[in-house]
Amino acid sequence: MATTTTLEVRNRTFPTGPAIPRDWHGAGRSVTRFFDNLSVFFPEGERFFMRSLRSFRAQVADDPVMRALIRGFCAQEGIHGREHERYNAMLREAGYPIDAMEAQVKGILAGAERLLPKRWQLAATASLEHFTALMGHLLLEDPRLLEEADETMRALWKWHAAEENEHKAVAFDVYEAVGGNYPERAVVMLVATVIFWAKVVEQQARLMALDGDLFSPRAHLTLGRFLWVKPGGMAKLWRLWAAWFRPGFHPDDLDASEALARWKAEQVEPA
Ligand SMILES: [Fe+2]
Numbered sequence: 001m002a003t004t005t006t007l008e009v010r011n012r013t014f015p016t017g018p019a020i021p022r023d024w025h026g027a028g029r030s031v032t033r034f035f036d037n038l039s040v041f042f043p044e045g046e047r048f049f050m051r052s053l054r055s056f057r058a059q060v061a062d063d064p065v066m067r068a069l070i071r072g073f074c075a076q077e078g079i080h081g082r083e084h085e086r087y088n089a090m091l092r093e094a095g096y097p098i099d100a101m102e103a104q105v106k107g108i109l110a111g112a113e114r115l116l117p118k119r120w121q122l123a124a125t126a127s128l129e130h131f132t133a134l135m136g137h138l139l140l141e142d143p144r145l146l147e148e149a150d151e152t153m154r155a156l157w158k159w160h161a162a163e164e165n166e167h168k169a170v171a172f173d174v175y176e177a178v179g180g181n182y183p184e185r186a187v188v189m190l191v192a193t194v195i196f197w198a199k200v201v202e203q204q205a206r207l208m209a210l211d212g213d214l215f216s217p218r219a220h221l222t223l224g225r226f227l228w229v230k231p232g233g234m235a236k237l238w239r240l241w242a243a244w245f246r247p248g249f250h251p252d253d254l255d256a257s258e259a260l261a262r263w264k265a266e267q268v269e270p271a
């Protein structure tokens with residue numbers, strides 16, 4: 001069971017748009033496209049997460065803490081979706097086929113909603129939330145990952161990273177509360193992992209092709225080095241991902257409180 005009982009909803013707006021350089025991450029164009037790639041998933045993905053959790057509201061009606069957490073989760077994800085929509089509009093303006101890419105993500109999620117029982121959809125939500133929490137954990141923990149980024153983009157990604165860590169146990173706890181079980185969540189995680197990462201690779205290739213970088217060994221080396229070597233993080237991501245398959249796993253097993261406290265301390269209170 002999670003230790004978090006309330007979620008702070010920060011209605012933050014980030015001035016993404018024409019003022020942001022197209023290649024906003026100083027570590028390289030292919031690195032910028034990797035973050036952009038992840039952003040393509042968020043608006044549709046987070047709406048799926050919200051629908052998935054809301055469909056279980058009635059089943060946790062007698063648990064006011066869980067109901068409040070679902071509300072907080074949906075509020076945070078709704079704002080993330082809105083900010084990533086604006087982020088993605090900036091990519092669309094820059095000439096990337098965001099409509100087609102988002103439509104494909106939407107199609108995959110619609111297929112899941114058509115084919116899977118509700119609880120399996122919730123297991124998929126909890127599985128994908130494991131990824132967002134881990135990626136967020138790494139971003140908060142290692143400042144080098146966004147050190148060379150444009151200031152607005154760094155602030156946006158860190159804010160999202162922080163809130164993913166704040167609400168990382170909500171989908172998992174609701175899943176457990178409504179009868180989720182180990183074999184089911186293990187299988188769903190494996191399938192979700194394959195589908196999600198296949199799509200990440202495909203979208204990365206598509207974005208890099210539009211930059212003229214698809215066949216550039218240098219662009220791939222830059223991204224590979226960034227993800228795996230310096231600053232790295234991918235090896236750790238997969239190690240932490242594997243913790244999901246421990247029968248007694250809980251998202252709070254990985255303590256993000258220090259990284260979160262550091263992020264909160266960095267936030268300047270609006271006047
Ligand atoms: Fe989010």
Ligand SMILES: [Fe+2]
Pocket residue numbers: 077129132164167
């Ligand atoms: Fe989330």
